Amino acid sequence: MRAKKAAAVVLAGVMSCTAISGGISVSAEEAFGEKDPASYEADLTMMVHTTDQPNFMIEKFNEVYPNIHIELVVVPAGEQQEKIMNMVAAGDDVPDLFTSRTQFVKAIVNSDQYYADLNSEPYNATDWTSAIEPYVVGVGTDTTGALRALSWQCPVGGIYYRRSLAKEYFGTDDPAAMSEKFASFDSILETARELREKSGGEVKFDGDALTGLMYLGITNAGGYMKGNVLNTGDEVRELFEVAKTMYDEDLTGKFYNDGQSSVAAKGEGKIFADEKPTWGLTNDILINLPEQAGDWGLASGPYPYTAGGTWIGISQTTEHPEEAYLFLKFILTNEEFVYDYAVNFGDYVSNMNVQQKVASLPAEEAEKLNIFTFLGGQNAYEYWNGELAKGVNPEAFSPYDEFFGKYLLAAMEAYAVGNLSLDEAIAQYQSECQNYAPSIELE
Amino acid sequence: MTRKKVNFGILFVTPFLLGLLVFRLLPFLYTFVISFTNWNLMMGEKSFTGLDNYKRLLSDKNFYIALRNTVKIWAMNIVPRLGIALLCAVLFAQCRLRGKSFFKMVFYFPNLVNSATVAVLAAMIMGWQSGVVNRFLMQIGILEEPVYWLGQASSAQGIVAFVTWWMWFGYSAIMFTTGILNVPASYIEAAIVDGANAWQRFWRITFPLIRPTIAYVFLTTLIGGLQNFEIPRVITDGLGAPDKSLLTMVMQMHTIAFKSMQYGYGSAFAMGIFVVTAVFAAFSYRMINKKEE
Numbered sequence: 247m248r249a250k251k252a253a254a255v256v257l258a259g260v261m262s263c264t265a266i267s268g269g270i271s272v273s274a275e276e277a278f279g280e281k282d283p284a285s286y287e288a289d290l291t292m293m294v295h296t297t298d299q300p301n302f303m304i305e306k307f308n309e310v311y312p313n314i315h316i317e318l319v320v321v322p323a324g325e326q327q328e329k330i331m332n333m334v335a336a337g338d339d340v341p342d343l344f345t346s347r348t349q350f351v352k353a354i355v356n357s358d359q360y361y362a363d364l365n366s367e368p369y370n371a372t373d374w375t376s377a378i379e380p381y382v383v384g385v386g387t388d389t390t391g392a393l394r395a396l397s398w399q400c401p402v403g404g405i406y407y408r409r410s411l412a413k414e415y416f417g418t419d420d421p422a423a424m425s426e427k428f429a430s431f432d433s434i435l436e437t438a439r440e441l442r443e444k445s446g447g448e449v450k451f452d453g454d455a456l457t458g459l460m461y462l463g464i465t466n467a468g469g470y471m472k473g474n475v476l477n478t479g480d481e482v483r484e485l486f487e488v489a490k491t492m493y494d495e496d497l498t499g500k501f502y503n504d505g506q507s508s509v510a511a512k513g514e515g516k517i518f519a520d521e522k523p524t525w526g527l528t529n530d531i532l533i534n535l536p537e538q539a540g541d542w543g544l545a546s547g548p549y550p551y552t553a554g555g556t557w558i559g560i561s562q563t564t565e566h567p568e569e570a571y572l573f574l575k576f577i578l579t580n581e582e583f584v585y586d587y588a589v590n591f592g593d594y595v596s597n598m599n600v601q602q603k604v605a606s607l608p609a610e611e612a613e614k615l616n617i618f619t620f621l622g623g624q625n626a627y628e629y630w631n632g633e634l635a636k637g638v639n640p641e642a643f644s645p646y647d648e649f650f651g652k653y654l655l656a657a658m659e660a661y662a663v664g665n666l667s668l669d670e671a672i673a674q675y676q677s678e679c680q681n682y683a684p685s686i687e688l689e
Numbered sequence: 690m691t692r693k694k695v696n697f698g699i700l701f702v703t704p705f706l707l708g709l710l711v712f713r714l715l716p717f718l719y720t721f722v723i724s725f726t727n728w729n730l731m732m733g734e735k736s737f738t739g740l741d742n743y744k745r746l747l748s749d750k751n752f753y754i755a756l757r758n759t760v761k762i763w764a765m766n767i768v769p770r771l772g773i774a775l776l777c778a779v780l781f782a783q784c785r786l787r788g789k790s791f792f793k794m795v796f797y798f799p800n801l802v803n804s805a806t807v808a809v810l811a812a813m814i815m816g817w818q819s820g821v822v823n824r825f826l827m828q829i830g831i832l833e834e835p836v837y838w839l840g841q842a843s844s845a846q847g848i849v850a851f852v853t854w855w856m857w858f859g860y861s862a863i864m865f866t867t868g869i870l871n872v873p874a875s876y877i878e879a880a881i882v883d884g885a886n887a888w889q890r891f892w893r894i895t896f897p898l899i900r901p902t903i904a905y906v907f908l909t910t911l912i913g914g915l916q917n918f919e920i921p922r923v924i925t926d927g928l929g930a931p932d933k934s935l936l937t938m939v940m941q942m943h944t945i946a947f948k949s950m951q952y953g954y955g956s957a958f959a960m961g962i963f964v965v966t967a968v969f970a971a972f973s974y975r976m977i978n979k980k981e982e
Contacts, residue, residue, distance in 0.1 A: 328947055359733065500817060507816060511819075665842075681945075682949040683949060
């Protein structure tokens with residue numbers, strides 16, 4: 247009897263210890279989303295730079311979690327990084343959730359001051375992040391392996407082109423044939439020259455070759471930075487040379503920093519192609535040129551690439567980690583919502599299950615997505631899935647992309663218009679970047 | 690003056706003094722203090738580094754480029770601005786013109802428009818491929834190909850100087866008009882009796898008497914000109930292109946402090962701007978007073 251009592255005491259002790267030590271994580275895991283959704287109550291704030299998509303997310307989220315209220319704090323895109331850093335430094339009014347554009351997300355993610363680590367306590371998000379596109383996870387992961395931010399979108403790129411112009415000047419509007427014509431920078435130049443000859447110089451290959459080339463080439467070049475060294479290698483120099491040729495031979499519209507004129511020229515049928523990622527279709531071409539629905543196609547460029555996108559994470563200082571986490575998880579993994587979002591916005595989502603689902607939609611269902619009809623029935627998801635399968639390198643992103651991209655474009659333009667020689671333009675680019683970030687090294 | 694009046698006086702100036710202390714002096718002192726640190730929000734650094742930032746400032750090519758550009762753009766607009774403003778003021782004050790009030794309003798109107806808006810407008814008008822100016826010049830046969838006005842250093846600086854002149858000459862004209870109207874009419878009448886012509890009346894009587902107004906406008910224009918920011922900032926998206934020709938001192942300080950988050954060096958840069966402005970202002974003030982003496 248005494249032995250039984252002793253055993254019972256030991257067993258009780260062991261159980262208590264288990265409950266105390268492991269119980270925190272068990273109860274936390276249970277607490278995070280295990281309760282009745284209506285029982286969660288909180289007022290959250292979320293800093294964003296645009297409202298359409300977040301409002302849609304909140305509306306859908308509230309259909310499941312009606313008592314978690316999320317107030318948007320809208321900050322202009324260009325001021326977002328400064329705002330986040332200052333707010334966290336001051337420790338005042340830091341929102342529970344905040345977004346970071348890809349141009350500076352690494353600056354936020356690589357610091358342990360801003361976003362909480364989603365892989366550790368109390369979040370333990372490891373069980374569902376495998377559903378998210380790996381490069382998106384890679385960008386949101388810091389140098390120590392902590393996952394701090396994720397994106398609901400996956401902005402891979404391509405080259406959009408006018409089908410009617412393709413038929414007129416090249417005899418085909420087939421995306422596969424166009425992809426061959428865009429297979430390298432040399433073939434792009436050849437295509438642009440052919441277009442110039444056949445159109446008598448009326449139709450330019452693109453509106454803004456500088457930005458287009460930067461999109462097409464910088465991911466493949468390994469990004470603006472290689473480790474702590476500014477990348478001015480051969481691939482980057484090639485962008486300068488191609489831009490110069492495009493300008494010298496009058497192959498491009500030269501509408502750098504003049505988006506309105508570029509749109510007007512597209513409207514007049516004077517621009518053949520537009521090198522842009524996913525959002526370029528929904529936020530630019532489709533919105534500005536609705537009358538050209540059905541007359542655009544999408545083909546691969548020389549390299550798979552990605553540009554832009556918005557990441558989101560949870561503030562380290564949030565007082566509502568569970569509710570913030572539920573929102574984050576909802577917009578990324580609730581497949582019903584993600585599908586609705588994809589259909590409504592035409593955005594390419596980061597959830598791989600939904601990527602496959604949309605890519606394999608039967609034709610009558612696919613018509614629900616206006617991006618498909620805009621692209622003349624082409625399944626953009628199928629194309630984007632194909633580009634992602636070629637591989638996008640998450641290492642191609644640096645904390646300085648916002649400004650280094652601007653400096654690169656300014657230097658490319660200075661060379662293209664003849665204000666500077668190639669070496670002078672590269673030197674200017676290096677000088678600007680080092681002035682912005684004195685700790686970087688130059689090649 | 691009675692003590693009660695003095696107390697009233699102090700009471701009335703207290704809000705201003707508090708504002709000056711809280712919004713001007715304290716930030717200035719704080720900026721001065723952090724200029725001796727390497728505070729960098731991006732890198733998470735903040736420690737005392739002595740004079741390192743000032744050493745960096747003195748060897749920073751961009752500081753001198755920005756200083757040269759700022760002074761150049763200011764110099765390009767100050768002469769026509771003061772000259773045309775003075776001419777308008779004389780016409781407004783001393784000539785019988787129909788619709789004077791209308792012209793005063795029209796000339797002053799650009800000053801009411803937000804600088805950023807004006808800059809966007811200027812960029813559109815002077816645009817390369819589809820700007821209004823290029824289209825017009827090509828239509829009337831002056832140009833065969835569009836000119837990249839904002840892509841060449843000299844024309845880009847000229848455009849910013851012109852826009853600044855256009856925005857501010859109306860304000861200067863109003864100030865000069867007020868100065869001329871304050872010249873006692875008896876002086877002018879006496880000069881007329883003595884046989885002075887209009888030119889002599891202006892140079893011998895009006896101009897010397899409005900010199901304090903001119904000095905005020907000149908100094909405020911100088912200080913404003915050395916803080917040139919919005920127009921080149923908007924036109925070049927903060928880059929100062931082409932070839933850094935539109936990089937001004939405040940724009941470079943803004944990029945360092947608020948875009949690359951180098952608060953320490955940005956503060957030292959701001960102190961550099963302060964010193965340059967103070968030296969220019971003191972020199973100008975001394976020159977003007979010397980002439981008065």
